[in-house]
Amino acid sequence: MDTQRDLYPHEILQEIISKTESKANASLKMLSILSFLGGAYVGFGYLAYLKVVSGIPAQWSGLAALLGAAVFPICLICILIGGGELATGNMMIMALGKYTRRVRFSKLLRNWLLVSVGNLAGALFVAYFLGHYVGLSEGAAINKTIAIAQSKVNMDFGRSFVSAIACNWLVCMGIWFYFGAKQTSGRILAMWFPVMIFVLIGFQHFVANMVMIPAGIFAGAPITWGQFFTNMLPVFLGNVVGGTSFVAASYLYAYKHLLKDDYSI
Template sequence: MPYKAPTAIMETVSAVGQGKTEITWNKVLVLGFLAGAYIAFGGFLAVIAAAGDPWPRELPGLQKLVFGAVFPVGLMLVVIGGAELFTGNCMYPTIACLNKRSSWRGLIKNWTGSYIGNFIGGIFVAYFLGIGTGLLLKEPWMSYITEIARAKCGFSFTQAFLRGVGCNWLVCLALWLASGSDDIIGKIFAIQFPIMAFVVLGFEHSVANMFFIPAGMFITNEISWRMFLLNNLLPVT
């Protein structure tokens, strides 16, 4: 598989970032919705695959490994399908601006559109495809998604913030590595392992949590929107 040197990757990332800042806000919003939905599909798949209690107690990381092994499909859909993911856009337009290829105003336009779109997309999948279909209203998936949502709202601000830093470091690294390949197989491999790593390690992804936590909230009233926004989404973002 051919790959690019880091200097060539920098040029590619900068060019991609420039293109992202030139998209109209309405288009960014729609592509952001798709990215939020794609990440939610990855999270949804991970919940279905890893729920239940067949995991040996002496291997507590095995369930996390299964969860992490399938979750990256979401970012693969984003990259190959061409959607706008806020966490990845923290890298692309920033590098373009630092290289003086884009304006900071264009960066803010991209960030706001992709973030709002991601939020709507994640909640859409959680409510209509997770709850509306009844797929997350059956055991063991119902208990598992509510357990995930509770845990994610139980961190201190500092813990959530640092887990968000670790996550986006690996997310941006995955996208950087994927930018070094010109073929789909290379991009898939570049995405798989860094994303699997952040999931298994227990880091927090703001866009994924736009699916996980609302899905749990739609099932139980133990988690409020205030808890979701202040305990998780704000520090993780």
């Protein structure tokens, strides 16, 4: 394989599968640190989004949403290029390891659990210390912060679940594109648009909600922590389906005949 050119879809599949075992066997210390960073980076993306949308007049709401969505992908750039663990991306990656018998189910659950908890810690850190204490999600942005948080928790289970499926379908495609590109500039451009589009549409993302809803609670929104954790369930499940089925399983069964012989399925 020419390592200088971008990869074809079946080669992207092969590349991701080759990384599943190392991710499954990562130490507790590594997962804890990198997942905390991943959650914090999502928080940075959200604060950037708020800064943009809260500074544009309401009559230009469409432009505000577009520009806000355009800055949010900094979070995935930091995670994939700088280093970080993201629960939603790992839903796709670890599923491929399990489907190809590279990763035991217990290892998959361990990764998902540890990374989810670490993401939550990083997200809450940013939401409280930067969003609330420093005031980046309050002040001029407080109305938008509260409105976003309420829109997340007010969506019923079924709609949250379906929205979350579409969300992680796009997020995992961004990660898929990242593995397909070989230059840093190409990787940034490739992952940018799927993430931007999920934010622009307003889909439900497990880790983003860990920032958005608590930021609203800290800002005084009439939302309880019980409502926050209730929202986490359908969004987690929907993100799992989006990553494991619409990306991992779909591409695996489309291209499995093109994989190398040492990948038994």
